[in-house]
Every structure is written in C-alpha cells, then in structure tokens.
Amino acid sequence: MKENWSNKRKIVNDPVYGLINIPSEIIYDIIEHKYFQRLRRIKQLGLTDYVYPGAVHTRFQHTLGAVHLLSSAISVLRSKGILITTDEEEAVSLAILLHDTGHGPFSHTFEKIIIEKYNHEELSVLFMEVLNKEFNGKLNLAIKIFKNQYHKKFLHQLVSSQLDVDRLDYLRRDSFYTGVSEGVIGSDRIIKMLNVVNDQLVIEAKGVYSVEKFLIARWLMYWQVYLHKTVVSAEQLLLQIFKRVKILISENKEVYLSKEFEFFLTNPGIDNFEILTILENFSAIDDADVLVLIKHWTKNKDTVLSELSKRLLNRQLFKIEIQDKPFSPEKISQLTEKASKILNLKGSELKYFVFTDHISKNAYSAFDDKIRILYKDGSLLDIADASDMLNTAILSKTVKKYFLCYPKEIN
Secondary structure (H helix, E strand, O other), rough: OOOOOOOOOEEEEEEOOEEEEEOHHHHHHHHHOOOHHHHHHHHHOOOOHOOOOOOOOOOHHHHHHHHHHHHHHHHEEEEEEOOOOOHHHHHHHHHOOOOOOOOOOOOHHHHHHHHHOOOHHHHHHEEEHHHHHHHOOOOOOHHHHHHHOOHHHHHHHHOOOOOOOHHHHHHHHHHHOOOOOOHHOHHHHHHHHHEEOEEEEEHHHHHHHHHHHHHHHHHHHHHHHOHHHHHHHHHHHHHHHHHHHHOOOOOOOOOOOHHHHHEEEEEOOOOOOOOOOOOHOOOOOOOOHHHHHHHHHHOOHHHHHHHHHHHHHHHOOOOOEOOOOOOOOHHHHHHHHHHHHOOOOHHHHHOOOOEEEEEOOOOOOOOOOEEEEOOOEEEEEEEEOOOOOHHHHHOOOOEEEEEEEOOHHHH
C-alpha cells in the first residue's frame, strides 16, 4: 500500500544547519531507496580521518545538506522575481540529491579503480536513468538539468558550477567535521546574494567579499585537508594495494574477493554486461567492504599485498615528501636500493614501496562557468576582475606539486 505524503513529511536534525525538511514526496522516496541509502556507508572524505579523526561524516549527510541549501537558493531567487515552477524545483532538487550516487568506496580515492570506463559523474547519470524507469519517468527533467540539457541553464549551475550548492555544503561541512576553521564560509550570505541575469547565475555586488572568502577557503581546504600530505600518503597506499591485487588476479594468484569485487576486478572492461547488472554490483560496495577485504589480505601469501594491507590497517603510512619539481632519479634509485635491502624486496615488488607522482589544483577556472558579480547599474564582472583582493593570475594558476613515498624505516 502506498504511503501517504503526510507520513513522509520528515524533519532531519543536521549538525551544521539545524532542522531541515524533506521537500517533497519523491525526494523522500529516493532517499529511502537502496541506491541512496548506500551513501550512509561512504565517507565524504575517504581516509582523511587518518589525519582529522572527526572527518567521518558521509556522502549521505552532505547530500541532504546540499538539498537544504538548494531549497534556500530557490526561495531567494523566487523572491527576486525569477520564475521557477514547482516541477523545476523538484527536478533540480532530485539532481542535487543524486549527484553523488556514482561515488565508490572512500569517495574520490577509488575513482576509476573499480570501473575504469566511467567516472563518478557518469555513474551518477546511469543511476538516475535506472531510477527514472523505476519511478515511471519522474526523473526526466532532473536528468536534463543534471546534464545541462534544459533551457534554464541557471538551474544546472545551482547543481554544478564554480559556486554551486554542492561546494557550499561540502566546504562548510568538511570544515565543521575536521575542525579546520579556515574552511568556514558564509553560505547563507552567498545564497541571499544570488540572482539570475541572461539565464546565468550571478552574485549581487554586496556579496563579493563572501565570494572572495569562499574561494580562499576552498584553496586553503584543498591544501590543508583534501591534499594534506598524510592524507595523500594514506590514499596512495590504498591505491598500491589495489594495483597489487589486480596484478595477482592477472597472474591467477589466490586473492580473497567478495562476489561484487570479483565481478569488477575480473571483468575490467565490463562491456558485455547490462548497465543494471553493473549498477547492482556497484551499489553493493561501500567502505566497509574494502576494509573487510584488506583485513583478509593482511594474511595473503603474497608478502607485498599482506605488508601493504597491514600498513594501511594499522596506519603505518609511508613517509611522503612534497616539492615543486620532480624528484631526481638518483634519489629514487637510492631509496629503492635501501628498500630492497632493509625490507628484503626485489624486482617489481619495489615499485609498490617507493614511487613518485604529482598532485595539482587551482582555486578558480577561467574556462568553466565564471562567477559573475552583478552591480546596481546592471553591469557584470568576473570575480577575478571585480575583486580588489584576488589576483586573476593567482586564482587561475594550477599549482602542481610532486610527491615521493617510501617506508619510513628506510630513511
């Protein structure tokens, strides 16, 4: 028997915003769906709790927060005469609700590990399309908005742009749970300053300082939290574990796998399977499954896999050095030689214990949807030009840093 909407009018007590409402019946029904409930078991910040112990909040919490901010943004825009129908409001709410369903375990760390063919955004679209069939086409408009195929482009910008409700929530929420005050932003102020001009989302000039703070906060959060060197070390260790597992599988070596991981890791192309089969297997995998596998792998016959797994499980992370230029082959060679002697490793085993790569990030892209500031005379300026404090070159510059990982005991 169909549950009445009156029974679905739920209030959620969110630690960041206080009491928030579930805005519509279909939003409630999607939240109750197993594809969405899985997000309770996906940590928002992956292995960041290895550095900030409070960072154990989930994609589920973040997404509800983003829906709440979206509802506030819709109310503000309507108060300024922007026409947004009830159907459009529901559709854009569904788009932001489902924007993270394609994330694998430990969020961004697992991008392309389980499924090489799709990134998390493409998987989110696939989940939406399957749900759309299940809900008899009620997500048609949501999918159009998410894919930026709807004529009101500003609705897509609320979901995905350089100043969307996704970023507004995760910066404030991640700051709250990590205790890193540099990430605190005035999301309420930014939302109240929203407007639409020529079908583009803009910020009224009174909000320029809040936008400046938002961009600086995002920059600081990336280098202090998301790309913190110890977080990078933990994530790289997890990646090395799965690289080793894939090699062992290709060599027909014995590796314990759950049914779902066996499906993906033994069928890397997955082209011969129906989308529904792929999504059913993917939606059955979360952070807990990975940890169970790693516990099993600590006892694997392969010494490389067992050693890497023990290190991650017990937080015996690799030492990581970060610098602005590539590391010299001589230094890498010296560390590799030490690892060979001290850890009794040889040949191809060494690449899992001594390795280098790079990380990169910019604060603002001059090529994506720009953050435009609206002045009283109707003129518009890009934030990089409107700001007295922010420099265009600095904002748009991609900072690239190189890292080198190796076991602490060989230093």
